[in-house]
Amino acid sequence: MNKLDNNAKTDHLPGVVHQEKLVMLLQQSHMAAYMSVIIAAILVGILWQSQQHSHLLVWMAGIVVTAAARFYLYASYSRNPPEIDENSPRETAYFAATLIYFAWWSFGSLWIMPKDSFAEQIIVLYFMIGLAGSAVAVFSASWALQISAISLLLLPIVSWFYAQGSLQTAGMATAGLMFLLSAMRSARVLAGTINTSLSLKHRLIAANAVAERLARIDELTDLYNRRAFYEYSRLQTAQAQRTGNPLSLILLDIDHFKGVNDTYGHAVGDEVLRHVSDMLRASVRESDICGRIGGEEFALLLPGTSAEKAQVVAEALRRSLYESPFNFSDGEAIVHASFGVAAVHGEFSDALRQADAALYSAKSAGRNRVEVCDNITPIRTPGGEHNRR
Numbered sequence: 001m002n003k004l005d006n007n008a009k010t011d012h013l014p015g016v017v018h019q020e021k022l023v024m025l026l027q028q029s030h031m032a033a034y035m036s037v038i039i040a041a042i043l044v045g046i047l048w049q050s051q052q053h054s055h056l057l058v059w060m061a062g063i064v065v066t067a068a069a070r071f072y073l074y075a076s077y078s079r080n081p082p083e084i085d086e087n088s089p090r091e092t093a094y095f096a097a098t099l100i101y102f103a104w105w106s107f108g109s110l111w112i113m114p115k116d117s118f119a120e121q122i123i124v125l126y127f128m129i130g131l132a133g134s135a136v137a138v139f140s141a142s143w144a145l146q147i148s149a150i151s152l153l154l155l156p157i158v159s160w161f162y163a164q165g166s167l168q169t170a171g172m173a174t175a176g177l178m179f180l181l182s183a184m185r186s187a188r189v190l191a192g193t194i195n196t197s198l199s200l201k202h203r204l205i206a207a208n209a210v211a212e213r214l215a216r217i218d219e220l221t222d223l224y225n226r227r228a229f230y231e232y233s234r235l236q237t238a239q240a241q242r243t244g245n246p247l248s249l250i251l252l253d254i255d256h257f258k259g260v261n262d263t264y265g266h267a268v269g270d271e272v273l274r275h276v277s278d279m280l281r282a283s284v285r286e287s288d289i290c291g292r293i294g295g296e297e298f299a300l301l302l303p304g305t306s307a308e309k310a311q312v313v314a315e316a317l318r319r320s321l322y323e324s325p326f327n328f329s330d331g332e333a334i335v336h337a338s339f340g341v342a343a344v345h346g347e348f349s350d351a352l353r354q355a356d357a358a359l360y361s362a363k364s365a366g367r368n369r370v371e372v373c374d375n376i377t378p379i380r381t382p383g384g385e386h387n388r389r
């Protein structure tokens with residue numbers, strides 16, 4: 001049965017974009033956290049001769065613990081991503097862990113920075129600027145995280161350099177501050193560009209889904225249109241030939257439908273078409289393909305079903321339609337239809353011609369009946385003419 005999704009997912013657009021940004025963020029920062037642990041180890045190595053080992057080891061342990069928390073949250077998110085639009089507590093936890101991680105880097109590095117060696121202070125500033133630069137790229141999907149990370153990494157050390165009061169340290173602080181400002185601006189542009197391109201991507205996906213739907217689905221009945229029905233039927237025919245499974249086609253044409261339109265109006269005619277399509281949808285199997293292939297003409301393709309069984313299905317449909325009166329605002333009417341059944345053996349177009357011939361003979365024989373092409377004896381049904389109450 002045709003089941004194209006009715007909703008192009010534009011309602012979920014902000015949620016989808018948010019989720020994709022989160023995935024981007026987690027994927028990139030996973031690697032970055034790993035690298036920054038190595039970078040922290042290098043800094044510890046550089047300062048090993050001039051700084052107390054216990055301070056360096058405590059700081060390094062803090063880096064490892066906070067990085068491990070980020071890895072853990074990333075792994076938990078990857079194993080079990082939240083639903084779209086879900087406001088996940090893990091997301092908040094991840095943001096918090098990342099900020100704690102950078103705060104530890106920043107205030108911790110001030111703590112381990114030798115206060116009497118300008119050269120080593122410059123080395124620490126160099127590390128902070130390097131990390132801030134990579135944070136712009138790594139957190140490009142989140143402006144809030146970019147700004148927080150850059151500020152956390154640079155503001156404390158820049159302030160510290162200003163507080164020293166010498167010309168040299170003021171120069172270093174000013175250079176750091178200028179870098180901070182330009183990194184903030186780049187962060188804003190980058191995050192905005194990513195947001196726009198992800199939104200455009202998902203709008204395009206949604207628009208394609210709508211176009212795909214419009215090209216394949218009959219708007220009035222929500223069944224496959226003629227083009228889609230023929231396309232799926234050809235695929236099923238090829239598959240049936242490969243597997244040797246039986247395949248059958250039923251054509252159904254509402255009887256005297258012109259009379260419905262003429263008597264009750266086109267709008268009621270449309271409702272009758274929906275009534276028939278609802279009945280078809282409710283009666284056939286999930287694997288059957290159902291389409292509206294003409295004004296008041298419908299088709300069913302039944303995989304795994306012989307013509308004999310299809311005849312039984314068609315008869316059940318005929319009876320069900322005949323026995324369930326159609327209710328509308330002005331009253332009630334009996335709607336009935338003629339059916340033509342054929343087995344699909346070779347080309348689908350041959351079966352279509354045969355089912356059409358059987359349908360024609362059902363119409364000629366009095367309507368409201370099922371006829372089968374080939375040598376199957378048709379189930380003779382009360383050839384009821386148009387019956388209206």
Ligand SMILES: Nc1nc2c(ncn2[C@@H]2O[C@H](COP(=O)(O)OP(=O)(O)OP(=O)(O)O)[C@@H](O)[C@H]2O)c(=O)[nH]1
Nearest residue numbers: 253254255256257258259261266267269270295296
């Ligand atoms: N309301 C409505 N009518 C449609 C639609 N498409 C086709 N029709 C009408 O369906 C009618 C088909 O009429 P005919 O081909 O004469 O068929 P019939 O009256 O069912 O007669 P038999 O098939 O011989 O029993 C025409 O009046 C079309 O205008 C549609 O989407 N909505």
